[in-house]
Amino acid sequence: MNNRKHFSPLFAACGLFVFSALPMLLMSCTASSTTASSKEEDTKHQGPSPKDTSLKDTSPKDTSPKDTAKGGGGGEGGGGGATLKIGYSDWPGWLVLEIGKQKGFFKDAGVDVELVWFGDYGASIDAYTAGKLDGIMIDCASSLTAKSSVIIFLTDYSNGNDMLIGKKGVDSIKDLKGKTVGLEENLVEHLLLAKALEMNGMEEGDVKLKKVKTEDTTAVLKSGGADAIGAWYPISGRTLTEVADSKKLFTSAEAPGLIFDALQVDPASLTKHRDDWKKVVGVWFKCLEYLNDKNTHEDAVKIMAKRIEAKPEDLENNLKGTFLLDGPGNQKAMRKRKTLDSVYGSLQNADAFYLKRKVYDKSVKTENMVDPSLVEEVLKK
Amino acid sequence: MSRSSWFAIRAPLSSHRATIAKCAAFLLPLATWAFICLVWVPDVIITDQGDGPYKRDDRVPRADVELANATLGAQPPQFRLTEAAWQSLQTAGLPASTLTKLEAVKPTRQPNGEFQTLSWVDQKTLLKDVRDDPNEKDPDLDPYVDTIWNHLEKETKQPEVGDPSTVIWLPSPWRVAKAFYHAFVVPPNGTGYKLTSDSIDALRKDGLPESVLSKLKPLEGKLFAYADRDKFEEQLGAALGPDELQHHQKQILKRAYVKGDPWLHESLWHSCQIIFWGFLVSAVVGVPLGILCGTFDLFSKLTEPFIDFVRYMPAPAFAVLCTAILGINDGPKIAIIWIGTFFQMVLVVANTTRQFDPALLEAAQTLGATKRTLLTKVILPGILPNLYNDMRILIGWAWTYLIVAELIGASSGISYFINLQGRYRHFENAYAGIIMIGIIGLTFDQLLATLARFLFPWVPRSDRGSGAWASFFGALAYLLRGGRKPSAVSDPGPAPAFATAGPAAAAPKAPPP
Numbered sequence: 078m079n080n081r082k083h084f085s086p087l088f089a090a091c092g093l094f095v096f097s098a099l100p101m102l103l104m105s106c107t108a109s110s111t112t113a114s115s116k117e118e119d120t121k122h123q124g125p126s127p128k129d130t131s132l133k134d135t136s137p138k139d140t141s142p143k144d145t146a147k148g149g150g151g152g153e154g155g156g157g158g159a160t161l162k163i164g165y166s167d168w169p170g171w172l173v174l175e176i177g178k179q180k181g182f183f184k185d186a187g188v189d190v191e192l193v194w195f196g197d198y199g200a201s202i203d204a205y206t207a208g209k210l211d212g213i214m215i216d217c218a219s220s221l222t223a224k225s226s227v228i229i230f231l232t233d234y235s236n237g238n239d240m241l242i243g244k245k246g247v248d249s250i251k252d253l254k255g256k257t258v259g260l261e262e263n264l265v266e267h268l269l270l271a272k273a274l275e276m277n278g279m280e281e282g283d284v285k286l287k288k289v290k291t292e293d294t295t296a297v298l299k300s301g302g303a304d305a306i307g308a309w310y311p312i313s314g315r316t317l318t319e320v321a322d323s324k325k326l327f328t329s330a331e332a333p334g335l336i337f338d339a340l341q342v343d344p345a346s347l348t349k350h351r352d353d354w355k356k357v358v359g360v361w362f363k364c365l366e367y368l369n370d371k372n373t374h375e376d377a378v379k380i381m382a383k384r385i386e387a388k389p390e391d392l393e394n395n396l397k398g399t400f401l402l403d404g405p406g407n408q409k410a411m412r413k414r415k416t417l418d419s420v421y422g423s424l425q426n427a428d429a430f431y432l433k434r435k436v437y438d439k440s441v442k443t444e445n446m447v448d449p450s451l452v453e454e455v456l457k458k
Numbered sequence: 459m460s461r462s463s464w465f466a467i468r469a470p471l472s473s474h475r476a477t478i479a480k481c482a483a484f485l486l487p488l489a490t491w492a493f494i495c496l497v498w499v500p501d502v503i504i505t506d507q508g509d510g511p512y513k514r515d516d517r518v519p520r521a522d523v524e525l526a527n528a529t530l531g532a533q534p535p536q537f538r539l540t541e542a543a544w545q546s547l548q549t550a551g552l553p554a555s556t557l558t559k560l561e562a563v564k565p566t567r568q569p570n571g572e573f574q575t576l577s578w579v580d581q582k583t584l585l586k587d588v589r590d591d592p593n594e595k596d597p598d599l600d601p602y603v604d605t606i607w608n609h610l611e612k613e614t615k616q617p618e619v620g621d622p623s624t625v626i627w628l629p630s631p632w633r634v635a636k637a638f639y640h641a642f643v644v645p646p647n648g649t650g651y652k653l654t655s656d657s658i659d660a661l662r663k664d665g666l667p668e669s670v671l672s673k674l675k676p677l678e679g680k681l682f683a684y685a686d687r688d689k690f691e692e693q694l695g696a697a698l699g700p701d702e703l704q705h706h707q708k709q710i711l712k713r714a715y716v717k718g719d720p721w722l723h724e725s726l727w728h729s730c731q732i733i734f735w736g737f738l739v740s741a742v743v744g745v746p747l748g749i750l751c752g753t754f755d756l757f758s759k760l761t762e763p764f765i766d767f768v769r770y771m772p773a774p775a776f777a778v779l780c781t782a783i784l785g786i787n788d789g790p791k792i793a794i795i796w797i798g799t800f801f802q803m804v805l806v807v808a809n810t811t812r813q814f815d816p817a818l819l820e821a822a823q824t825l826g827a828t829k830r831t832l833l834t835k836v837i838l839p840g841i842l843p844n845l846y847n848d849m850r851i852l853i854g855w856a857w858t859y860l861i862v863a864e865l866i867g868a869s870s871g872i873s874y875f876i877n878l879q880g881r882y883r884h885f886e887n888a889y890a891g892i893i894m895i896g897i898i899g900l901t902f903d904q905l906l907a908t909l910a911r912f913l914f915p916w917v918p919r920s921d922r923g924s925g926a927w928a929s930f931f932g933a934l935a936y937l938l939r940g941g942r943k944p945s946a947v948s949d950p951g952p953a954p955a956f957a958t959a960g961p962a963a964a965a966p967k968a969p970p971p
Binding site: 262349435439 | 509510511512513514515516518519521522525526529566570575578587588647648681781782785786870878880883
């Protein structure tokens with residue numbers, strides 16, 4: 078005669094359900110409240126995601142002192158003091174900004190910029206896509222598959238520093254018929270390979286692709302795992318020295334404008350902190366002047382080489398493979414044309430590449446990805 | 459009315475209720491996930507890019523989209539050189555030299571048939587872009603700029619449009635289900651049909667007559683994507699007669715098939731093979747060594763300290779080393795699985811062996827067993843059920859190293875798929891890939907668990923098996939035992955179907971990285 082009420086299992090199940098849903102419900106409440114409040118110019122809102130008010134530095138190996146103007150003497154640090162996080166990696170065109178970091182140009186311009194170093198280019202793109210960076214130094218083609226961004230200035234176009242390297246016995250692109258090429262799929266070197274094949278009258282199906290991370294390409298070519306690899310300087314430089322009898326098969330110098338590199342920015346960040354980003358554009362031109370000035374050129378190269386742990390002479394020899402774009406160069410390349418001398422044309426070409434490779438099935442409106450107005454305003458002054 | 463409660467202490471649930479609970483184990487998280495995706499939709503998934511920067515299918519916080527649209531609304535209208543405008547310009551009476559210069563800004567036809575077009579806000583910018591030198595007047599362009607401008611289509615800036623969506627890293631279960639289906643069904647890149655000279659030679663060897671082969675010659679070299687199979691068959695039908703086609707179609711399709719990237723089921727199978735080989739290589743040395751360590755203290759003291767030391771070294775750290783030594787194909791992947799599994803295996807097996815009931819050993823010695831007999835006839839059969847469970851758990855362990863292993867050297871398999879989809883922000887595909895691994899792992903594990911019931915019938919279980927499964931596995935176990943009756947060894951302890959308890963759990967374990 079047990080009249081005690083049993084602990085109803087249904088009640089337990091419901092409790093379990095609510096208990097597990099509760100944290101998510103709480104998160105959704107906080108998310109919608111911050112979304113509502115960030116409609117105005119919110120100085121605390123630094124990144125694209127409303128929950129990320131304290132963007133942790135996830136870069137793997139940045140040991141150099143961070144450049145934050147907070148508490149620093151000169152410069153007023155912008156109206157709201159927003160820190161702009163820009164991710165960069167080992168491409169000569171992007172190392173130029175390192176000059177600004179080391180020489181304090183960002184501080185002088187009054188903008189709080191944190192340059193976040195990435196040893197792995199792909200990881201920097203992933204970090205931007207994950208919302209951890211406000212700006213990313215990226216080749217324009219790859220930005221078509223990353224999170225949406227706007228190009229505010231071009232750093233350079235690749236003029237030889239992206240290349241396909243063949244092992245001993247492989248002498249030209251035509252020799253690659255039926256052979257294996259190791260590179261990162263759908264990244265910049267893949268675009269280069271497609272162009273090389275097109276210019277040699279071959280088809281994509283004529284070579285076999287092996288998916289290898291760019292930093293592993295040296296080891297792969299050395300061990301004979303592939304007959305050719307695709308990489309950019311400085312990785313390509315290492316490959317050419319370490320692998321005996323390896324040679325360049327095709328470089329971006331044969332297709333200038335195929336690969337443009339730029340600083341791309343999260344659209345919301347650009348709208349909210351336009352003045353700060355304009356200052357960054359100004360710093361870029363200042364760094365370029367520092368590099369091109371005879372008196373300071375050596376110091377500039379030294380700073381850049383130190384970042385990638387290369388010898389300054391080595392970097393000096395390879396600088397011409399990256400055609401840096403100054404003010405007039407930027408203006409020329411930011412004209413709206415469908416040819417490869419314009420970044421618009423280059424983007425259209427990259428869009429066609431991705432459509433052919435079925436990375437996506439609808440065209441991206443590449444025209445909306447470029448904002449030349451900041452460069453215009455900076456140069457007018 | 460039921461006498462027993464759902465919460466009876468140390469008593470099993472009735473089989474009916476057990477089934478309900480097991481189903482709820484999966485349905486509850488699924489329901490929670492679906493519920494969250496219905497109520498928490500702070501982002502917008504872009505369906506129309508309009509004139510803004512956010513690409514289609516990008517998931518953007520609602521505030522950012524509204525900000526972008528507000529900015530667009532404030533901008534002046536633009537004048538676009540559409541395909542229609544370009545066509546009308548051809549008959550506008552412009553000189554050929556002007557039209558040639560305008561080719562630099564004309565619409566571009568993309569591989570999928572869409573057009574990429576350009577637009578300008580005023581005539582000055584148009585001229586600057588089309589001229590050879592932006593600052594010098596061009597006699598081919600400047601006088602005609604009004605005519606050109608009149609043909610351009612005026613547009614106001616269109617806003618970004620999208621649907622409410624969950625945050626990008628939490629796709630809804632129905633999206634993931636769709637992605638699951640698509641991942642298997644969509645043909646991978648490079649797969650298709652192409653008649654090459656090699657395939658025609660192969661067809662010749664197959665016995666196709668020369669008359670047919672000569673008709674196929676004009677089709678040689680053209681690549682048809684897998685999705686365009688009908689077009690290929692159409693072209694075949696046009697080239698050959700109807701009964702020639704019917705007779706030879708299968709053979710031609712077989713020989714013309716071009717393999718591109720692997721299909722998803724091929725990737726999964728490849729992953730399974732890697733796990734299998736890695737695990738096998740571990741077990742061949744690991745299990746005997748573990749048993750020896752558990753039986754003889756000398757082996758234990760000789761090998762376990764060192765193995766315990768190496769066990770803490772994370773397997774991914776050896777990735778680059780393995781690539782350098784073993785190349786870039788399957789070698790380093792199997793090596794990573796081995797590194798991750800072997801050291802744990804030895805310690806776990808040694809522990810299981812040590813847990814063997816010493817009373818049985820003493821009883822056997824009383825009956826006059828030699829050391830060899832003790833090892834082979836007492837310990838080995840005795841630890842078999844627990845050893846089996848250890849192996850089940852360790853296989854699960856090996857699967858967790860799969861992601862790391864498959865990304866080194868030449869990336870391949872399911873992990874590459876997951877990673878690539880994550881990079882493209884198609885997280886539903888990444889989730890689908892992860893769930894696939896989970897399903898494969900669980901199914902395999904449950905098969906092994908059910909098999910255990912019949913391999914080791916002397917082990918007491920809490921639930922009863924019946925019917926078709928029982929007969930199937932009973933037969934399988936009978937075959938595996940070589941037709942012998944199971945030996946009557948007293949059980950070393952209960953081994954529940956979902957095993958995480960038991961001696962294996964007591965062994966020290968470092969969590970997988």
